[in-house]
Amino acid sequence: MIVRTRTACPPGVHQISLPTPYPVGRSNAFLIQGDPPVLVDCGVKSTRATAELEAGLGEHGVRLEDLGAILLSHPHFDHSGAAAAIARRTGVKVVGHRFGLEYEFRGRDAFYRVLAQYGAPPSLIDTLVAMNDYGDRFGEQLTALAKLELLDQGDRFVMGGAELDVLYTPGHNAAHLCFHDRGRGALYCGDLLLAGITPNPLPHFDLEADRGRLLSLNLYLDSLDRVEALGPVIGLTGHGRPLADTAAAARKARRQIHQRAEIVLELCYEHLGQTLFALAGRLFGEENPLGEALAFSELLAHADRLEANGRIKVDHERGTVVWAQEPIAEETE
C-alpha cells in the first residue's frame, strides 16, 4: 500500500470513519474536543456503526454521554441516522437546519414522481422503493426529538472547543449546512465538497411554499460561492480524506458543473424528442438501479437549469426535450 502525504485534521479535532450499508462506503464523524466535547455528524443507526463511533470517541477519552451536542451537516442517514437513537439514550442536543429537523423527509415520493414523469420505467421505481425501504432501517426522522437547535446562514455555534460560523449550503440536500471553524482554519463541509467525487445535485422540493422543484444546481453554485469566499481552509468532508483547500475544491466543482452543462446541452440538441431519463442513460450508461437514479437526478438538475436559462425547452407532460439551443463549437481542437 502506498502511503501519501495527507491533509490532517487540525489540533483538537478527530476524524472517526464509520461503516454504512450504502454504496458510498464509510462516512465521517468529527469529534471536537472540549468541555463538553461536540460531535459533527454521527453515521448510520446500526449496532456496528455505533460501536465504532464509541470506540473512536473512546480513543480520545470521550463517551457518548459526555457529548454536549451533535451537529448535523445534513439529514441523510449516512450522516444523521444514529442521531435520534443517541439523543434518546443520552439526552444530547441535536443541531441542524430546520428543513432536516422540523420537516418529515418528503423528497423521496416527489423524486419517484419526477422519475416517472420524465420516462423512468415503473420497474426501476419499484426497485428503488425496495432499496430505500431497506436503507430506512439505518436511521430515523428527527422531528420528534425534544432537544433540537436550529441553525441557518450567518448563525454562530459556540460550545466547548467549538466556535463555528454557520453556512447554509443547499445543492446536494436542502437542509445542508457547513460549519466554519475560523480559529482552526477548517470547514466541516458534509457532502458539499468531497475529494474525488462530485456530489449529486439531488432534486430540491420547496417544503414551505409548495412551489415545486427548486433549481438545485443554482443553489449548489451559490453554496460554492459562499465556501470560496472563506478563502483556502481545510475541508473536513463527510466521506473520505480531508481536502487541503476548500476554495480550490469549490472552484473545481464549479468548473465541472459548467462543463457538464455544455455536455448536457449538446446531448439534448442531438437527441430532441427523447425523455430526460433516456438522455441520462446516454450520458452515464449506468446499469444498476441506484446509478440510473443518480444519473437521472444529475441530468434533471442540468435540464432544469438549462431551461431556466432559456437554452432548452422541455415538454414536462411528456418528459421530453423539444428544443435546444445549438451548442457553441469548441474553440480549440
Ligand SMILES: [Zn+2]
Ligand atoms: Zn453522504
